[in-house]
Amino acid sequence: MNTEFKSFAAMMTALPTDAACREYLEMKRWNGVPVCPHCGVADANHYKLNVKGEFKGMYKCKACKERFTVTLGTMFEGSPISLRKWFIATYIFSAHKKGISSHQLARDLDVTQKTAWFMLHRLRLAFSDTDNSLLGGEGVIVEADTTLVGGKAKNMHTKKRMDTFNPKRGGSGLGNKTVVAAYVERSGRVRMDVVEKHEVETVQLKENVDTASVLMTDSANNYKKVGKEFAFHGVVDHEKEEYVRGHIHTNTVEGVFSLFDRMVMGIYHFVSPKHMQAYCNESAFRYNSRKVTDKMRFDMALVKTGGVKLEYNTLIAK
Numbered sequence: 213m214n215t216e217f218k219s220f221a222a223m224m225t226a227l228p229t230d231a232a233c234r235e236y237l238e239m240k241r242w243n244g245v246p247v248c249p250h251c252g253v254a255d256a257n258h259y260k261l262n263v264k265g266e267f268k269g270m271y272k273c274k275a276c277k278e279r280f281t282v283t284l285g286t287m288f289e290g291s292p293i294s295l296r297k298w299f300i301a302t303y304i305f306s307a308h309k310k311g312i313s314s315h316q317l318a319r320d321l322d323v324t325q326k327t328a329w330f331m332l333h334r335l336r337l338a339f340s341d342t343d344n345s346l347l348g349g350e351g352v353i354v355e356a357d358t359t360l361v362g363g364k365a366k367n368m369h370t371k372k373r374m375d376t377f378n379p380k381r382g383g384s385g386l387g388n389k390t391v392v393a394a395y396v397e398r399s400g401r402v403r404m405d406v407v408e409k410h411e412v413e414t415v416q417l418k419e420n421v422d423t424a425s426v427l428m429t430d431s432a433n434n435y436k437k438v439g440k441e442f443a444f445h446g447v448v449d450h451e452k453e454e455y456v457r458g459h460i461h462t463n464t465v466e467g468v469f470s471l472f473d474r475m476v477m478g479i480y481h482f483v484s485p486k487h488m489q490a491y492c493n494e495s496a497f498r499y500n501s502r503k504v505t506d507k508m509r510f511d512m513a514l515v516k517t518g519g520v521k522l523e524y525n526t527l528i529a530k
């Protein structure tokens with residue numbers, strides 16, 4: 213099996229059947245030695261069970277006697293969609309820098325739009341960063357900003373934006389708009405976090421960014437107090453048409469938001485507040501893995517376990 217394919221076409225040739233995809237997944241996940249997900253025992257001699265005279269990936273654990281397949285715990289678990297269609301979807305999702313709509317994926321895979329929509333939600337979980345460590349640190353510059361997503365308010369001036377979602381300043385609520393905060397290490401990692409109505413952005417800032425960092429923000433009032441807790445707080449005053457003063461600017465985080473806008477507006481058109489965090493995670497993952505090849509991103513997502521087996525009922529619940 214050629215496992216070093218570097219393009220979508222090469223993957224289609226290297227993995228022509230569901231069985232080939234399964235073997236590839238077994239190799240990536242187990243490195244040739246099946247690991248029982250029930251008891252954790254790795255054994256090259258776990259029993260292989262045939263279904264209708266053919267081995268289709270069902271193992272029986274030698275230790276605990278439970279049955280398992282390689283898809284258990286991955287985003288493919290329990291899905292009626294063939295593994296090869298999943299692989300195609302995963303590669304496409306990995307390669308399209310701005311994401312892909314459920315309508316387009318449905319056409320590409322020859323599945324219903326509803327199925328494609330569901331697959332994309334699982335893919336989005338598999339393409340999320342699981343690193344929750346603080347960003348920044350001593351001597352590291354971190355830019356922070358918020359934006360409103362949905363509706364025309366995304367183009368609003370910062371102060372207006374703040375007023376819109378600050379009830380103390382007369383903000384009347386958000387409608388279907390969502391406040392998204394982004395924290396970016398210059399030339400490093402980004403994290404995007406939805407600011408829920410009951411949450412406070414400055415608290416979230418400290419939950420995500422090490423206060424030993426050098427913080428850069430615009431002149432929004434809510435950063436003034438918290439800024440004093442950081443090693444240094446650089447402020448650019450957009451209201452005075454000031455955008456760059458030496459090292460003091462927020463151009464990196466503006467760039468992150470502009471990529472995010474292009475993804476949400478250009479590909480998905482509308483994202484409901486309920487699913488916004490998943491799209492934030494997707495956008496952050498794409499940014500953070502920007503120096504990684506499509507194939508590496510593909511491999512990373514395939515073997516991702518833990519919370520990626522999203523149930524349809526969970527997804528559509530109010």
Ligand SMILES: [Zn+2]
Nearest residue numbers: 248251273276
């Ligand atoms: Zn076992």
